[in-house]
Amino acid sequence: MSVYVTSTGAFLPGPPINNDEIEDVLGLVEGRKSRLKSRILKANGIQTRHFAIDREHRTVHSNAAMGIAAAKACLAASALPEKAVGMLSCATTQGDLVIPGFGSMVQSGLDMPEVELHTSHGICSSAAMAVKAAFNTLRVADQRSALVVASEFSSRLFKHTRYEAAGGHAEFLRWMLSDGAGAWLLEAAPRGRCLRIDWIRSFSHADSFPVCMSIGAPTDKQDTRTWQDFPTYAEAEAAGALLIRQDVRLLENVVKLGVDGALRLIEEGLLDVSKLDHLLCHYSSHHFRSRIYDLLAKSGAAVPYKKWYTNLYTRGNTGCAAMMIMLDEFLRDGRAKPGDAVMCMVPESGRFNVAYMHMTMVEADG
Amino acid sequence: MSEPAAPTAIELSELAQRTLRDLLRAWFAFERRLARVPIVQRLHAGTFTRDDYLRLLLNLRQQVIEGSRWISRGASSFDRHHSDIRSIVIGHAQAEHRDYEVLEQDYIDAGGDAEQIRNRPRNPGSEALHGYLMYRAGEPNPCGLLGAMWIIEGLGEKMANDWARRIEEIKDLGAARTRFMRYHGANDGSHMNKLYALLQRVCTSDSIAADILTVATVVGRLYALQLEEIDNDWNAHPAA
Numbered sequence: 001m002s003v004y005v006t007s008t009g010a011f012l013p014g015p016p017i018n019n020d021e022i023e024d025v026l027g028l029v030e031g032r033k034s035r036l037k038s039r040i041l042k043a044n045g046i047q048t049r050h051f052a053i054d055r056e057h058r059t060v061h062s063n064a065a066m067g068i069a070a071a072k073a074c075l076a077a078s079a080l081p082e083k084a085v086g087m088l089s090c091a092t093t094q095g096d097l098v099i100p101g102f103g104s105m106v107q108s109g110l111d112m113p114e115v116e117l118h119t120s121h122g123i124c125s126s127a128a129m130a131v132k133a134a135f136n137t138l139r140v141a142d143q144r145s146a147l148v149v150a151s152e153f154s155s156r157l158f159k160h161t162r163y164e165a166a167g168g169h170a171e172f173l174r175w176m177l178s179d180g181a182g183a184w185l186l187e188a189a190p191r192g193r194c195l196r197i198d199w200i201r202s203f204s205h206a207d208s209f210p211v212c213m214s215i216g217a218p219t220d221k222q223d224t225r226t227w228q229d230f231p232t233y234a235e236a237e238a239a240g241a242l243l244i245r246q247d248v249r250l251l252e253n254v255v256k257l258g259v260d261g262a263l264r265l266i267e268e269g270l271l272d273v274s275k276l277d278h279l280l281c282h283y284s285s286h287h288f289r290s291r292i293y294d295l296l297a298k299s300g301a302a303v304p305y306k307k308w309y310t311n312l313y314t315r316g317n318t319g320c321a322a323m324m325i326m327l328d329e330f331l332r333d334g335r336a337k338p339g340d341a342v343m344c345m346v347p348e349s350g351r352f353n354v355a356y357m358h359m360t361m362v363e364a365d366g
Numbered sequence: 367m368s369e370p371a372a373p374t375a376i377e378l379s380e381l382a383q384r385t386l387r388d389l390l391r392a393w394f395a396f397e398r399r400l401a402r403v404p405i406v407q408r409l410h411a412g413t414f415t416r417d418d419y420l421r422l423l424l425n426l427r428q429q430v431i432e433g434s435r436w437i438s439r440g441a442s443s444f445d446r447h448h449s450d451i452r453s454i455v456i457g458h459a460q461a462e463h464r465d466y467e468v469l470e471q472d473y474i475d476a477g478g479d480a481e482q483i484r485n486r487p488r489n490p491g492s493e494a495l496h497g498y499l500m501y502r503a504g505e506p507n508p509c510g511l512l513g514a515m516w517i518i519e520g521l522g523e524k525m526a527n528d529w530a531r532r533i534e535e536i537k538d539l540g541a542a543r544t545r546f547m548r549y550h551g552a553n554d555g556s557h558m559n560k561l562y563a564l565l566q567r568v569c570t571s572d573s574i575a576a577d578i579l580t581v582a583t584v585v586g587r588l589y590a591l592q593l594e595e596i597d598n599d600w601n602a603h604p605a606a
Contacts, residue, residue: 208398210410221412250410260394263387298378298562299386 003138005184005359006191008328009074011151012180012315013061016048025051026174027160040175049178049316051155059156062096066181067151068109070324074147074183079191086143087116089134091126091150091320094215106149116143123213124282125202125348126150127182127320128355132200134186144188151181152319157215157244165237168219170245177244178316182324190364195331195342199270202355203261205253212250212349216241251349254283258347259292261354266301271358277340279303280330281310282322283347309335338363376562382569386562388579389516396517396586397524403593409532416476416538423473423546425596428488430546431466432496433518434459440503440511448507454564458515469546476542489599491592498588502581509568513582516561517589522549 017025019041023033052061061069067090075082088110090103097105101119116137120129127150134146154177163169190196211217216227219240230236265271296302311329318325323344336342344357378386400406405422408414437459444452473483488496502508530547533539569575 205398208401210407256394256397260391263391263394266387267391294558295386295390298376298383299390300378300380300383301387 001139001141001188002190003135003197004187004190004362005195005197005327006080006187007074007078007185007194008324008331009070009072009077009183010181010325010328011061011066011069011073012050012325013052013066014050014054016314017051017178018048019046022049022175025053025055026155026158027057029160029163029169029171034171034174036171037175040172044176044317045313046176046316048314049318050180052153052179053155053159057159057161059153061153061179063092063094063151063153063181064096064102064105064109066153066179067092067102067106067149067183070151070181070183070321071106071110071147071149074185074328078185080145080185080187082111083113085112085115085145085147085185087118087134087137087146088112089118089120089130089137089146089148091120091122091130091148093123093126093152093154093319096153102151103149106151112147116146122320122353123348123350124319124322125346125350125353125355127324128200128202128344128346128357131184131186131197131357132202132355135197135200138186138188141188146186147183148186148324149181149183150321150324152177152321153179154244154319155179162243166219166240166243167238168240168243170219170240170243172246172248173213173244176246176317178318180315180318180321180325182318182321182326182328184324184327190362193338193361193363195336195359196362198341198358198360200355200357201261201265201270202353203257203264204354205257205352209250209253209352211247211351212253213244213246214350215244217245219243246349253352254347254349254354255292257352258283258345258354259296261356262345263301265356271343271356273301273303275341276303276343277307278330278336278342279308280323280326280342280344281308281347282312282317282326282345336361376559376566378562378566379569381572381575382562382565385569385575385578386565388575389513389582392513392579392582392586393517393520395583396520396590399586399590400593403590404597405593409529412532414533414536416536416540416542419533419536419539419542420473420476420478421596421600422593423469423476423478424483424486425489425492425592427466427469427473427483428486429492429495429592430469432488432492432499433465436496436499436503436511436514439500440508443504443506443508445507448509451509451564451567454560455511465546465549468549472543472546477540489592489595491588491590491595495585495588495592498584509574510577510581512564512568513578513580514585516578517582517585521589 054060088107090106092102095102103117103119118133120126131148134148137143158174227236227241311326323346338361340361342359346355441452441455474480525547530544533544
């Protein structure tokens, strides 16, 4: 049974925020301008992004509301009635509520009775897992259609008050992540010009590497407690256990593991790099512009830069939603034609998981 | 000693390309295995101490000093139809055969005892690695040794670009230095071109390509074993 992405949608909250405006929204930590900001922005290349909080730090759109808006946009572009969707598969790094699952909160805003529900847990790659759950449900013919929704609301973690309460400055991600949502409709039959999903694979390496990006561990590395082990949440926050943090030194492993997985897929015969027309990568391509690229080029496994597509620089890095938002804009721009092979690659630094999705653009008959 | 000129753009055959991809994967698998070795985990976690550094050098020294032996033996195993490769391997042995002296001095600067490092026996991992490399080097035209060079040189670069920096940040390092580890960081583009040229020269059959990968995989496994063994005889052999 083949599965097709027949529609996509996205929601980005509020106006684009440029680099000079970030601290107007997120606030100055202890009243001082960041010293790291310009260096990190230069490295990640992001020029504009969106935030779902306003300058007074009030939530304008909840995480679920953004997911619902993207879902509505996706369904509005499809002939499939909302009520007919058989499965709702959702992903987010952290929902508005700790429990229940994010999918329940998204369904509450949609007209989708008795839907089969799935929520995947993780960071950037959780959307790929949500797509795979939907893909497999359609492949075994349990359902005929599935809506995949991924949404992120990380700006709430970046309010200056968070850093002040923790007395620490794990601010790297403050200049990396932003808000938004994306949705894809998967169906068991093609509809118009759409993408057939050829395969989805992922490789996780948490057995080999320590945590790279996390929320829940205190600033003191010797302290093995996690946030719920503290007597009160106030004490957990004061110890830095509610800050989102990234071990920047471990980041280079993401690139290596991204390459390793691709080589493995080549060896398995699933991936033929010479036949790839578009590579959508949830990672800035300049991170791959290193010696490893030369090795790949020499070994016949590199994808020429002209085939890389990203909208991270203008839409921001929206975590698990980024790939969903990226494909939506890619298709709306009309960059692919029937017969084109498209691969999405999602390297997650959390504890190192890399996901790959291979699709082919097809045109349904009639 | 005559080395072939390093061409600027070497086109690899399909077999050499596939072998390079396989070697990359073998390297990544080796790095993941290394990341699970206790002493490397301590280095990554920031809990690595000067004592760890001493033990690391103590356990590396025997393999480093024996390194030039297997390279030299390997050189002598190439026949006249492979004399160009023999020249390259001889150059390699010449370049590295005094590396251990730098390592010993780093050990002494870090507070280690010169007699102790010189009399240290090979640990079980070093014993296995040395034995395997000497056996492989003794085979006729041992092209598979390229796999060993790939892993060991890759590790040299990793030490220079990652480990040395982490070790230098240890607070109680005293007068210790990381010259041995830093030494291998200077590899540049011409170095890569030499590797490509060698790969293209050596990858003439599927069985040789398979041999290169086997040696890379086994050497990676035994190298990791050598580092794992550091924790196994912790009490029997004080570091300094």
